Structures are given as structure tokens and as C-alpha cells.
Amino acid sequence: MRVSRKYRFALLGVLLIVATLANLSLGSVHIPLADTLKALTGAEAGRESWGYIIWNYRLPKALTAILVGGGLSLSGLLMQTLFRNPLAGPFVLGVSSGASLGAALLIMGASLLGGIGGGYLASDLSLAIASGMGSLLVLLTVLLVSARLKDAMALLIVGLMFGSITAALVTVLSYFSPAEQLQQYIFWSYGSVGNLSWNQVGLLGIFFLLGTGISIALLKALNALLLGEKYAATLGISLPITRNWTIIATGLLAGGITAFAGPIAFIGLAVPHLARQLLRSQDHRTLLPGVLLYGGILMLVCDMVAQIPFSAYVLPINAITSLVGAPVVIWLLVRRKRMLF
Amino acid sequence: MNRVENTSEKPLVVTGLGIGYRDRGKETRLAGTISFQLPPGSLSAVVGVNGVGKSTLLRTLAGMQPALEGSILIQGNPLKKLSPGQKAQLLSVVLTEPLSSKNLLVSELVRLGRHPYTNWLGQLTAEDQQMVRESLSKMELEAIAEQPCHTLSDGQLQRALIARALAQDTSLMLLDEPTTHLDLYHKVKILKLLREVAHTTSKSILFSTHEIGLAIQLCDHILVLQPGEAHFGSPCELIETGDFERLFPQDTIHFDPQSGMFRVHK
Numbered sequence: 001m002r003v004s005r006k007y008r009f010a011l012l013g014v015l016l017i018v019a020t021l022a023n024l025s026l027g028s029v030h031i032p033l034a035d036t037l038k039a040l041t042g043a044e045a046g047r048e049s050w051g052y053i054i055w056n057y058r059l060p061k062a063l064t065a066i067l068v069g070g071g072l073s074l075s076g077l078l079m080q081t082l083f084r085n086p087l088a089g090p091f092v093l094g095v096s097s098g099a100s101l102g103a104a105l106l107i108m109g110a111s112l113l114g115g116i117g118g119g120y121l122a123s124d125l126s127l128a129i130a131s132g133m134g135s136l137l138v139l140l141t142v143l144l145v146s147a148r149l150k151d152a153m154a155l156l157i158v159g160l161m162f163g164s165i166t167a168a169l170v171t172v173l174s175y176f177s178p179a180e181q182l183q184q185y186i187f188w189s190y191g192s193v194g195n196l197s198w199n200q201v202g203l204l205g206i207f208f209l210l211g212t213g214i215s216i217a218l219l220k221a222l223n224a225l226l227l228g229e230k231y232a233a234t235l236g237i238s239l240p241i242t243r244n245w246t247i248i249a250t251g252l253l254a255g256g257i258t259a260f261a262g263p264i265a266f267i268g269l270a271v272p273h274l275a276r277q278l279l280r281s282q283d284h285r286t287l288l289p290g291v292l293l294y295g296g297i298l299m300l301v302c303d304m305v306a307q308i309p310f311s312a313y314v315l316p317i318n319a320i321t322s323l324v325g326a327p328v329v330i331w332l333l334v335r336r337k338r339m340l341f
Numbered sequence: 342m343n344r345v346e347n348t349s350e351k352p353l354v355v356t357g358l359g360i361g362y363r364d365r366g367k368e369t370r371l372a373g374t375i376s377f378q379l380p381p382g383s384l385s386a387v388v389g390v391n392g393v394g395k396s397t398l399l400r401t402l403a404g405m406q407p408a409l410e411g412s413i414l415i416q417g418n419p420l421k422k423l424s425p426g427q428k429a430q431l432l433s434v435v436l437t438e439p440l441s442s443k444n445l446l447v448s449e450l451v452r453l454g455r456h457p458y459t460n461w462l463g464q465l466t467a468e469d470q471q472m473v474r475e476s477l478s479k480m481e482l483e484a485i486a487e488q489p490c491h492t493l494s495d496g497q498l499q500r501a502l503i504a505r506a507l508a509q510d511t512s513l514m515l516l517d518e519p520t521t522h523l524d525l526y527h528k529v530k531i532l533k534l535l536r537e538v539a540h541t542t543s544k545s546i547l548f549s550t551h552e553i554g555l556a557i558q559l560c561d562h563i564l565v566l567q568p569g570e571a572h573f574g575s576p577c578e579l580i581e582t583g584d585f586e587r588l589f590p591q592d593t594i595h596f597d598p599q600s601g602m603f604r605v606h607k
Contacts, residue, residue, distance in 0.1 A: 217461070219462060219463065220456065220459070226441055226453070227442075228440060231436065233425065234428070234433065235429050235453070236425045276444075
């Protein structure tokens with residue numbers, strides 16, 4: 001059993017490398033794999049522009065995809081364990097709805113306030129900041145409310161309610177917005193792992209490392225939660241501390257990712273289930289590296305599909321993640337006949 | 342984590358305990374004032390009618406809800422002053438609530454019992470592994486150790502939960518209705534296993550049950566809870582003082598002290 005789990009981890013590792021290389025060599029400009037490798041190792045690629053494309057466009061995009069996929073999957077795992085609910089995902093606490101409110105306020109709010117920025121369109125960085133602030137605001141509210149709630153289920157419902165409130169506010173904002181701003185907001189809501197500068201990737205990486213670090217410190221408590229909250233408490237686990245840090249880790253991961261890549265559906269919900277199926281374990285010490293690898297791979301694949309190889313079209317990644325991922329989950333469930341949780 | 346010092350021989354000493362709920366200043370008191378002591382290496386039962394406070398008593402003893410009054414000493418330590426980590430090394434529980442993850446393997450479930458002793462990552466030492474193996478074998482679970490919990494029968498699952506509590510290696514074990522949903526054979530099997538564990542390991546085991554007949558035959562002590570009263574003693578003492586006779590309305594069920602059994606009035 002141990003040995004086969006090692007093989008499965010090795011398989012995930014190899015797949016991640018293969019997916020990264022494939023992701024780098026595919027795109028609107030065709031670059032042969034050999035030249036991709038050359039450019040990566042610092043050697044002269046076939047054409048000068050190829051090296052530039054690889055280093056300044058495709059490599060940050062591939063890294064972003066890995067961080068986004070892994071980070072969302074990890075926050076999904078945290079939420080599923082905290083809420084003992086297989087349907088929980090990274091956004092159940094309203095992180096993405098907070099982000100969308102922040103983005104909507106920035107893009108569409110300006111025109112509402114007397115048309116100061118009439119034809120003004122928000123920059124990528126200001127969008128990241130605005131949606132990040134939105135996530136943070138919702139998350140702080142959830143933390144405050146959670147201190148007054150005993151039950152994790154009640155917290156789940158509070159998160160959903162915040163989602164409804166922010167969605168309603170976004171609807172009101174978009175009702176009063178001119179077409180141009182509305183379009184930019186819609187494009188933001190499609191999500192994107194491209195368009196990040198190296199600095200932004202670095203910033204995203206910091207969010208990712210902080211969130212993952214906190215999760216590693218929580219591993220033991222998360223395993224105890226598999227028994228249920230009451231049993232976990234009798235094992236000496238402090239429920240309020242565990243709950244708060246789990247929310248903070250999820251907020252850093254999902255909030256940071258949504259700020260830079262927009263709302264990306266499905267990955268965070270599905271990957272923890274896929275990882276449980278593959279690794280045949282409930283132990284978070286096994287699942288944490290598992291979901292990071294699996295999430296990165298799936299996101300790279302989704303990005304490749306969204307690029308439509310050899311064409312100039314790029315499909316919204318938010319739609320692709322569901323289109324690619326949902327059938328995979330259905331297929332796995334039908335094959336195994338049950339949900340592992 | 343540091344082991345807690347054993348300052349007393351008695352795993353559990355309860356004095357003048359009042360149990361119940363306090364909600365917005367309104368106090369709901371269950372049972373009477375409870376005082377008893379459990380010696381090491383004994384199996385004891387809590388009996389009483391539905392709603393008299395059996396589960397509430399166990400939850401109060403486990404520190405999961407506050408006592409209304411009185412004192413609880415675990416190995417001589419006041420329960421209120423113990424940290425969650427210390428409590429986890431002194432008392433273990435088996436609850437009626439279902440497991441969060443039914444896909445845990447039996448061995449994984451039992452390993453989680455070692456949590457109070459493992460490092461920050463929850464890694465098991467050779468000593469921990471040994472304790473897990475012993476717990477599995479005491480509950481006769483070796484053959485199904487690698488099965489997920491959702492494939493187990495009710496009796497097997499109950500033994501797995503008890504094995505987890507055993508692995509926690511505490512001097513006091515509290516079980517809430519460990520024999521419900523089981524047929525007579527499996528009820529007896531669970532209680533006999535508990536009795537054997539108590540007598541061979543110097544643990545004190547306290548469980549709530551509706552199986553008064555079995556408790557009389559298998560337990561060293563019984564705590565009888567009644568509205569406004571609580572009596573503790575050996576089964577024989579309690580039969581002599583007539584406590585079982587007063588447990589249920591006499592016109593429906595009466596207790597036969599000769600056979601130690603309840604008879605129904607037809």
C-alpha cells in the first residue's frame with residue numbers, strides 16, 4: 001500500500017513536469033519542444049522572439065496556473081474538512097463574491113459616482129488590489145461572525161448569505177453601468193492566468209506560501225477533525241483556533257488567487273475528491289502535497305485547452321475548468337459508485 | 342507534550358455535582374446531587390430513564406459542558422483547571438455522534454487516538470504504533486484493521502471506536518450508550534470486552550446504558566440516576582436498597598430482586 005502510494009506521487013510529479021513543458025510549448029505562436037527546452041536552459045532558441053515569449057509570457061503564465069490550481073485545491077480541501085461537507089469549495093465563505101464586489105466597485109462604481117472617470121478602464125493591478133480588498137473585507141466579517149457562532153454549519157450558511165448580498169450589489173452596479181465598463185467586468189469574471197508580470201507572480205507566490213505554510217501547521221488538527229468536532233476537542237484540539245486559522249489560510253490562498261486570476265470555478269471543489277480517489281487516503285499529510293500537484297496539473301491542462309493550440313483565440317478559463325473538470329468527476333464517481341469522503 | 346502528574350489513585354472523584362443547562366440565566370437541573378468515586382480497574386454503568394441526564398452527566402465529566410455546581414477530580418486534578426491537552430491524556434470518550442469521515446480505515450481511526458502524544462505533525466513513534474496494535478487486538482479488530490469504517494457492522498464500528506479511545510491510553514474512559522443498536526449477543530460481547538479491559542489494565546470505565554439487567558451482571562458499580570436523586574453502589578447494594586424498584590413506574594414494570602431482572606405487568 002505504501003509503495004503504491006509512492007508510485008502515485010511519482011506519477012503526479014512526472015505529470016506536472018510533462019504538463020508544464022506541454023503548456024510552455026503550446027500557444028498562438030508555435031514553438032517546437034526542443035526550442036522551448038533550449039530557451040528554458042538559457043541557450044539560444046531557434047528565433048530570438050521565441051526566448052522572449054517563453055520567458056516573459058509563457059513561463060509566468062504556467063507558474064501562475066500551477067499556483068492557482070494548487071492553491072485553490074488546497075483551500076477546497078481545508079473547507080471540505082472544516083465543514084465536513086463534500087460540496088464545500090474555496091469560495092463557500094464568500095471570498096470570490098467579495099472579490100467580485102471589489103472588482104465591480106472599481107470598474108463600474110466610478111461611472112456611478114458622477115462620471116469622474118467617464119471612459120476610464122481599470123488597470124490589471126488596480127483590479128487585483130480592489131478584488132483583494134473585497135475578499136479581505138468579506139473574510140474579516142466572516143471571522144467576526146464566526147466568533148459568535150458555535151456551529152460550523154451556521155458559518156457555512158453565513159458565508160452563503162454574504163455571497164447573495166454581494167451578488168445583489170454587483171447586479172445593481174451593473175444595471176447602472178455603461179456597456180464598456182460592463183464588458184470589462186464580465187471579462188474579469190471570466191478569469192485569466194495570463195497577463196501577470198514576474199512581480200505579480202512573485203506576489204501571488206507569497207500568498208501561496210503563506211497559505212500553504214499555515215495549512216502545514218494545521219495538518220494534525222485537520223486530521224483530528226475527520227472524527228468530528230466533538231471528538232477532535234477531546235483529543236486536545238482547540239476548535240476556535242483551528243477554525244480561525246483554517247479561514248485565514250483559505251482567505252490568503254483563495255483571496256490572493258482571485259485577486260490576480262479572477263474567480264476560477266470548480267478546481268477547488270473537484271481536486272480534493274480526485275486526490276482522495278487517487279491516493280486512497282484521508283490523511284491530510286498525504287492529501288496536502290497530493291492536491292497541490294493534482295491542482296497544478298489540472299489547471300495547466302485547462303489553460304492549454306483554453307488557448308486552443310495554434311490559434312489566436314483564448315477561451316474564458318473559468319468556463320473551461322468546469323467543462324474539463326466536471327465530466328472527469330462524474331466519470332470517476334460512476335466508475336467507483338461512491339464519493340470518498 | 343508533558344504527561345500530567347497522577348496526584349491521586351482515584352481516576353474519578355465526583356463530589357456534590359449538579360448537572361443540567363443554563364440558558365439566559367434560566368437553570369434546568371437534571372437528576373439529583375451526584376457524588377461517587379471510581380476506583381482504578383473497575384467497570385461502572387450509569388442507568389436511568391430517558392431524559393434523566395445520563396448523557397449530560399457524561400458530557401459534564403468529559404468537560405464538554407460546564408457543571409452547575411460541585412467538583413470533578415480526574416486523577417486528583419480539578420477538571421476545570423486542566424488544559425485541553427492535559428484532559429486528552431487523562432480521559433477518553435466514545436460518543437453516539439457519527440464519525441465525520443466514514444471512509445477512515447479502522448487502523449487510521451485508532452491511530453488518531455494517539456494524537457495527544459504525537460508531535461506537531463502527528464507522526465507516530467514505535468511506542469505509539471505498539472499501543473495502536475494492542476488496542477486493535479484487545480478489541481479483536483486485527484482482521485478488519487485495513488477496512489474503511491463504512492463497511493463495518495454496528496458492533497464492529499463500536500469496537501473500533503472503543504479501540505480508538507483505548508489507544509488514547511487514559512486512566513478514565515467514558516462511553517455514551519455503547520450498546521444501542523446492537524443485538525443481545527453483541528451487547529454482551531462489547532460489555533465483556535470492556536469489563537476485561539477494565540480489570541486487566543487498571544482503567545476506570547464508565548458508560549451509560551439502558552441494559553440494566555446486563556449492567557447488574559457485569560458491572561462493579563452502578564450509578565442510578567432519578568429525577569432529584571442519584572445513588573451509587575455495587576449491584577448487590579443497590580438491589581438491597583431497592584433503587585432499581587423505584588426506577589420505573591411500579592404499575593408497569595417491577596423489579597424482581599431474586600433474579601435481578603425486570604418483569605412487565607400484563
